[in-house]
Structures are given as C-alpha cells and as structure tokens.
Amino acid sequence: MKLDINNYIKFWAKKVDSWLEQYVISNSQYIDGLVEAMRYSLFAGGKRLRPALIYSSFGIFDGYFDKVTPFAAAVEMLHTYSLIHDDLPAMDDDDLRRGKPTNHVVYGEGVAILAGDALLTKAFEIMTSSSLNPDVDPVMMLEAANKLAIATGEKGMVGGQYADLKAEGGFFNDGTVSFIHLNKTAALISYCCELGAILGYATDEEKKDMSQFGKKIGLAFQIIDDILDLTCTTEELGKNAKSDLKKEKATYPAIFGIEKSRKIADDLIFSAFGILDKYGEAAVPLRELASFVVERKN
Amino acid sequence: MKLDINNYIKFWAKKVDSWLEQYVISNSQYIDGLVEAMRYSLFAGGKRLRPALIYSSFGIFDGYFDKVTPFAAAVEMLHTYSLIHDDLPAMDDDDLRRGKPTNHVVYGEGVAILAGDALLTKAFEIMTSSSLNPDVDPVMMLEAANKLAIATGEKGMVGGQYADLKAEGGFFNDGTVSFIHLNKTAALISYCCELGAILGYATDEEKKDMSQFGKKIGLAFQIIDDILDLTCTTEELGKNAKSDLKKEKATYPAIFGIEKSRKIADDLIFSAFGILDKYGEAAVPLRELASFVVERKN
Numbered sequence: 001m002k003l004d005i006n007n008y009i010k011f012w013a014k015k016v017d018s019w020l021e022q023y024v025i026s027n028s029q030y031i032d033g034l035v036e037a038m039r040y041s042l043f044a045g046g047k048r049l050r051p052a053l054i055y056s057s058f059g060i061f062d063g064y065f066d067k068v069t070p071f072a073a074a075v076e077m078l079h080t081y082s083l084i085h086d087d088l089p090a091m092d093d094d095d096l097r098r099g100k101p102t103n104h105v106v107y108g109e110g111v112a113i114l115a116g117d118a119l120l121t122k123a124f125e126i127m128t129s130s131s132l133n134p135d136v137d138p139v140m141m142l143e144a145a146n147k148l149a150i151a152t153g154e155k156g157m158v159g160g161q162y163a164d165l166k167a168e169g170g171f172f173n174d175g176t177v178s179f180i181h182l183n184k185t186a187a188l189i190s191y192c193c194e195l196g197a198i199l200g201y202a203t204d205e206e207k208k209d210m211s212q213f214g215k216k217i218g219l220a221f222q223i224i225d226d227i228l229d230l231t232c233t234t235e236e237l238g239k240n241a242k243s244d245l246k247k248e249k250a251t252y253p254a255i256f257g258i259e260k261s262r263k264i265a266d267d268l269i270f271s272a273f274g275i276l277d278k279y280g281e282a283a284v285p286l287r288e289l290a291s292f293v294v295e296r297k298n
Numbered sequence: 299m300k301l302d303i304n305n306y307i308k309f310w311a312k313k314v315d316s317w318l319e320q321y322v323i324s325n326s327q328y329i330d331g332l333v334e335a336m337r338y339s340l341f342a343g344g345k346r347l348r349p350a351l352i353y354s355s356f357g358i359f360d361g362y363f364d365k366v367t368p369f370a371a372a373v374e375m376l377h378t379y380s381l382i383h384d385d386l387p388a389m390d391d392d393d394l395r396r397g398k399p400t401n402h403v404v405y406g407e408g409v410a411i412l413a414g415d416a417l418l419t420k421a422f423e424i425m426t427s428s429s430l431n432p433d434v435d436p437v438m439m440l441e442a443a444n445k446l447a448i449a450t451g452e453k454g455m456v457g458g459q460y461a462d463l464k465a466e467g468g469f470f471n472d473g474t475v476s477f478i479h480l481n482k483t484a485a486l487i488s489y490c491c492e493l494g495a496i497l498g499y500a501t502d503e504e505k506k507d508m509s510q511f512g513k514k515i516g517l518a519f520q521i522i523d524d525i526l527d528l529t530c531t532t533e534e535l536g537k538n539a540k541s542d543l544k545k546e547k548a549t550y551p552a553i554f555g556i557e558k559s560r561k562i563a564d565d566l567i568f569s570a571f572g573i574l575d576k577y578g579e580a581a582v583p584l585r586e587l588a589s590f591v592v593e594r595k596n
Contacts, residue, residue, distance in 0.1 A: 027453055030477045034452055034460040085415060090407035109388035113411065114460050117383060117418065118452035124422040125447030128440045138436040142426045145443065149423030154332055154416035155325055162332040162412050179328045 005288045012055045012072070013048035015065075019073045024122070037107040037115035038122075041080050045098045045238075049221075049289070050075050050192045056285035057196025057210050067135050068199055071144060074126040075192060078152060081119035082188075084112055086161060092247070099238035123148070136199065144198050151191035160184030167250035177250045185225070186218030193217075193286070209275050213286065216272035220265040221293045226251035227258055227265075228298060236298050269294050303586045310353045310370070311346035313363075317371045322420070335405040335413040336420075339378050343396045343536075347587070348373050348490045354583035355494025355508050365433050366497055369442060372424040373490060376450060379417035380486075382410050384459060390545070397536035421446070434497065442496050449489035458482030465548035475548045483523070484516030491515075491584070507573050511584065514570035518563040519591045524549035525556055525563075526596060534596050567592050 020042060026035035051072035058068050087094040087102040088109060095105050104112035126132060127145040136144075150156060160183025167176050193214030197207040226244060230253055234241045244251050252261040269290050276283040318340060324333035349370035356366050385392040385400040386407060393403050402410035424430055425443040434442075448454060458481025465474050491512030495505040524542060528551055532539045542549050550559040567588050574581040 028457070028477070030461040030464075030474065031452055031457040033464065034457060038452065085411055088408075088411065090411060110386075110463050111460065113383055113386065113388060114456050114463070117414075118456045120415065120418060121447050121451040121456065124426075125444060125451055128422075128426065128444035128447065130437070130440055130444070138440055139428070142428055142436055142439055146423060146426040146428070149419050149426065153419035153423055154329055154336065158412050158416045158419065159326070159329040159332060162409065163328040165408050165412070166328075166331065176328065179326070 003285060003288045005292045008285060008288070009047060009049065009052045009292075012052045015069055016048055016051045016072050016076055017043070019069050020076070023073065023126075024077075033107075034111065034114060034118060037103060037111050038119055040106060041084050041097075041103050041115065042077065042119070044100055046076070046080070048076060049293075050079055050189065052289055053189065053192040053214065053286070054196045054199075056289055057193045057214075058200045059196070059285060060210075060279050060282040061197060061200025061202045061206065064135070067133070068196070070126050070129070070132045071195060071199060074123040075148070075188070075195070077119045077126070078123040078148065079188065081116040081123070082152070082157060082161070084116040084119070088112060091161070091165060092243070094240060094243065096234070096239050140198055140201070144195055147191055147194065147198070151187040156183055156187040157185075160187065164250060168247050170248040172250035172255075174255050177252060177255055180250050181219055181222040181252070182215070185222035186215050189218030189221060190214035209279075213272050213275045213290075216268045216275075217290045217293050220268040220272070220290075223252045223261050223265040223268075224294055224296065226253050227261055228296075230258060232298060238298065265294050301583060301586045303590045306583060306586070307345060307347065307350045307590075310350045313367055314346055314349045314370050314374055315341070317367050318374070321371065321424075322375075331405070332409065332412060332416060335401060335409050336417055338404060339382050339395075339401050339413065340375065340417070342398055344374070344378070346374060347591075348377055348487065350587055351487065351490040351512065351584070352494045352497075354587055355491045355512075356498045357494070357583060358508075358577050358580040359495060359498025359500045359504065362433070365431070366494070368424050368427070368430045369493060369497060372421040373446070373486070373493070375417045375424070376421040376446065377486065379414040379421070380450070380455060380459070382414040382417070386410060389459070389463060390541070392538060392541065394532070394537050438496055438499070442493055445489055445492065445496070449485040454481055454485040455483075458485065462548060466545050468546040470548035470553075472553050475550060475553055478548050479517055479520040479550070480513070483520035484513050487516030487519060488512035507577075511570050511573045511588075514566045514573075515588045515591050518566040518570070518588075521550045521559050521563040521566075522592055522594065524551050525559055526594075528556060530596060536596065563592050 024039055024042060026032045054072045055065060055068055083097060084103045086092050087097055088104055095102055103115060124145055133141060160180050164180045164184055190211050194207050194211040197210040229241060229244045232241055272290050273287060276287055322337055322340060324330045352370045353363060353366055382401045384390050385395055386402055393400055401413060422443055431439060458478050462478045462482055488509050492505050492509040495508040527539060527542045530539055570588050571585060574585055
C-alpha cells in the first residue's frame with residue numbers, strides 16, 4: 001500500500017476545516033472583530049498535520065472517523081493559539097507566518113492576545129462538550145481533555161516556549177535544546193498520536209506506543225524545522241528565514257550543525273518506525289506521515 | 299443566623315490556598331521561573347470571592363466540601379490568568395494590582411503572557427482530572443469544565459474583555475456597557491454559583507437559579523468596581539484609581555453617573571435575594587456574599 005501523502009493530509013484537513021468553518025462563528029456584533037481575528041489565523045493555510053496524525057492513529061484501532069473530527073478541530077485551535085502568542089512582539093516577534101502577516105500585525109497586540117486566549121479556551125469547550133461528542137464515553141473525553149492540558153501547559157508546550165524565550169541570545173546547551181524541543185513541539189504531536197488511540201479505545205500499552213511514536217516524530221519535526229529555517233528562503237518557508245539564527249535561538253543545528261542534526265532526525269524516524277512494526281498495514285498512514293515530517297521542504 | 303462574612307471568605311480562601319500551594323509547583327529547572335511568575339499572581343492577595351461563592355452555592359445542596367476544593371482552585375487560576383492578561387501593556391496597561399507591581403512589570407511581557415496561558419490551561423487540567431476528583435461523576439466533571447469554557451471564552455469573559463478594549467476612548471452606549479459587564483465579569487461569577495449547584499447534583503431548575511443569582515451579583519460587582527475606581531484612592535484600591543476615567547472606559551458611572559449606578563447595583567442585589575427566598579437558611583452565606591459585594595470598600 002502506498003499513499004499520496006499530500007492528498008491524504010488534505011483529505012482530513014477538509015473534514016476539519018468544514019467543521020471549524022461552521023463552529024467558529026460570532027453570535028454578537030460586539031465580538032465580530034474578535035471572531036474574525038480567531039478565524040484569520042485558524043484559516044491561514046496551516047497544513048493540518050496534527051489532525052492527520054490523530055485520524056491516522058485512530059484508524060489503527062477504529063473506523064468511525066466522524067467521532068474524531070471535533071477533537072482534531074480542537075487540537076488545531078490549540079495549535080493556532082500557540083502560534084499567535086508565539087509570534088507576539090514580546091515573544092518571537094515574527095511578522096510573517098504561512099506567507100501572511102501575523103495576527104498582531106493585522107489586528108493589534110491586544111486583540112491577538114485575546115484571539116489566542118479564546119482559541120485555547122474553545123479547544124477545551126469542544127473536548128468537554130457532551131452534545132458535540134454524543135458517541136464518546138465521558139471517561140474518554142475527560143482523559144482526552146486532561147492529557148491535552150498536561151501536554152500544553154507549563155509542564156508541556158508553554159513550559160517549552162518559556163525555556164525557548166529564556167534561552168535566546170546563545171545561553172544554552174544540548175540539555176536546554178532537548179527540553180525545549182520535547183516540550184514546545186513534541187509534547188503536542190505526541191499527544192495527537194495518543195489521542196487517536198484514546199478515542200479508539202486502545203489499551204494502555206497501545207496508547208503508550210502511540211505517545212512514544214509521536215514524541216519521536218515530534219522531535220524530528222522540530223529539528224527539521226530548525227534546519228529549514230537555515231536552508232530555505234523566506235518565500236519558501238512562508239515565514240522569515242534565518243530568524244532563529246538572528247535571535248541566537250536554542251536549536252539542534254546551533255549545537256550539532258546541520259548534517260548531524262539531520263542524522264538525529266533520521267534516526268528518530270527510524271526508531272519511530274520500529275514502534276509501528278507490530279501494527280502492520282493499519283499503521284501505513286502513520287508511517288507515511290513520519291516520512292513526510294523529515295522529507296518536507298517547508 | 300449571622301455570619302462574619304470576612305472570616306467566612308477567609309476560611310474558604312485558606313482551603314483553596316493550601317491546595318494551590320501544593321499543586322502549582324515546578325518539576326524542572328527549565329520552568330522554575332515560569333512557575334514563579336504563575337505563583338506570584340496566584341498568591342498576590344486576592345480575596346478569593348469566587349471560591350467562597352462556589353462553596354456557598356454547593357452548601358445549599360450538599361455538605362461534602364472537600365470535593366469542591368480542586369474546582370474552586372481551578373476557577374481562581376482562571377481568574378488570575380484573566381487579570382495577568384488584562385493588565386498587559388497591549389490591554390489595560392496597568393502596573394499595579396492588589397498593591398503590588400503587576401506580573402509583566404516584574405517578569406516581563408513575554409513571561410506574563412505565558413504565565414497566563416499556563417494558568418488558563420491548568421484550570422482545565424484540574425477540572426478534567428479523574429485522579430484529582432475521584433468522587434465526582436465524570437458527566438458532572440465534563441459539565442463543569444464545559445460551562446467554564448463557555449463562560450470564559452469568546453462568548454463570555456474574553457468576548458467582554460475584547461468589547462471593553464474596543465470601547466475605550468468614549469465610543470460606547472448603555473448596550474455596550476451592559477455587554478461588557480455581563481461578559482467580562484458576570485459570566486464567571488454566574489458560573490461560580492452554578493458550579494456549586496452542578497457539584498451538588500442540583501436539578502436543572504436549581505442550577506438555573508444559581509446561575510441567575512450569580513449573573514445579578516456579578517453585574518452588581520462590576521458596577522461597584524467602577525464606582526470604587528472613581529471614589530477611592532490608589533492606596534485604598536491597591537490598583538491605580540481613576541484609571542477607567544483616564545482611558546475613557548465603558549462603565550456604568552460614565553453612562554448613568556455614580557448615584558444612579560449605585561441604585562442599579564442595589565436593585566440587582568435585591569432581585570438576587572429574591573431568587574434565594576425558596577432556599578431558606580441554607581442560602582444565608584450566599585445572601586451575605588451578595589451584600590458583601592455591594593458594601594465592600596475596595
């Protein structure tokens with residue numbers, strides 16, 4: 001079995017997008033501008049890699065994919081909030097993302113902060129909604145929401161972003177870089193893979209496998225991101241190239257150089273493949289997504 | 299029955315504080331500074347009015363108060379995040395809160411944004427944690443978390459804050475002011491009162507009563523806040539006095555004047571009392587808290 005991975009990702013992206021399209025809407029003239037700002041970043045052309053990971057992991061254990069869509073949409077909201085806040089002047093101070101001006105450039109800093117806050121909050125609104133998820137067991141919903149919070153809070157993504165912010169200016173070692181990458185990026189990607197397993201009523205061991213697989217490809221994803229920042233143009237990336245270098249950010253290439261960093265990423269993907277061995281054909285999409293992560297050009 | 303309301307609030311505050319004290323801790327040198335920033339605002343001397351409301355509403359329906367504490371702590375985290383983000387330069391730009399420098403003044407804007415994000419996320423972590431809340435039915439936990447998200451998202455608190463931000467500079471009418479107050483402040487206070495009922499396995503009608511009661515006292519709370527901003531000194535308030543006036547903020551006194559605003563607040567409290575009539579003696583604490591809201595001096 002061989003997948004056209006780009007079409008595969010787009011297939012799931014469409015499902016998530018049409019769900020988001022209907023769900024993120026204003027109910028009052030007083031918040032029209034806020035919802036517009038939320039939608040601006042939500043529909044700015046993200047690849048929707050995280051939803052594809054969730055559906056693919058779920059597909060190993062279950063086939064009722066519609067059940068997954070609100071959860072995938074919630075994760076994409078949470079991911080979008082993290083990008084909006086990361087781009088703020090007080091954080092990474094980026095003015096370009098996916099080829100478009102960042103949220104605060106268009107709507108101002110105050111609105112960008114609030115749009116991020118609202119997207120973050122709404123992710124949990126969706127994951128805890130019994131009416132949106134009538135076919136999901138309440139205990140599973142709690143597990144999904146709780147693990148999302150852990151993966152993205154101070155002991156996960158936000159903690160990684162904090163360490164990243166503090167490490168700017170060249171004061172870091174390989175321990176710092178590992179911590180940052182594991183938390184800033186890999187924690188949420190790992191969660192996505194585990195989430196598919198949770199929703200598919202997988203066993204604890206299977207959930208752990210998916211989580212481990214996601215951690216490895218999440219780390220590889222960030223290493224490749226750092227390499228692309230150095231080797232691509234701003235046009236190719238859709239965001240300002242070499243910005244890590246300018247800010248003396250804690251990255252793998254800064255510690256190990258480009259060649260060794262790519263080797264580390266390749267090794268991680270190889271090791272991630274190993275985890276999937278026992279899942280056979282059902283894991284083909286996850287395997288292809290892992291390859292996509294290291295082979296992507298932007 | 300007559301309560302010493304200040305001691306009553308302090309009694310519950312202690313329970314929440316000692317729970318928070320143990321729960322909000324760092325697990326890595328890389329996030330020590332972030333957790334310090336979270337704790338700085340969390341323990342900056344807030345009155346813990348919202349926890350008192352939750353416990354008091356709960357007490358009408360049930361007596362097993364320990365069950366409530368993680369939820370009350372979560373709400374206080376969420377309230378604290380909203381204060382940190384509201385105080386940011388891109389928002390209300392306040393440098394003083396509860397007599398102390400605001401979070402971004404001490405830790406910088408980037409860290410303050412992240413500390414807020416982490417507190418918001420952690421509130422949902424707690425409310426969805428089966429291990430922290432072994433005695434709460436999963437369906438109730440989902441209802442509690444879901445209604446919190448709705449009360450504080452773009453159709454609640456964040457929406458109110460957005461309208462507040464946009465209304466600065468004098469472009470508002472009484473419709474705007476009502477929208478802002480109902481969402482920015484009353485939505486969370488109303489939720490607190492309903493949360494007590496949810497955790498106490500109250501009926502839908504009882505939950506609605508508590509929610510309505512909370513909405514009225516929440517609105518009164520914000521009106522009194524606006525009046526105190528005009529009539530108190532910075533020292534009395536612990537935050538910069540007359541800051542609403544300087545920013546031409548949308549407030550009740552700006553529309554109706556101080557005297558009529560106070561009358562509106564008193565009427566709201568009177569009407570809130572009416573809702574409690576059928577709950578008799580069990581509702582004394584809630585009644586006293588309502589009085590406290592309009593009689594407080596800072």
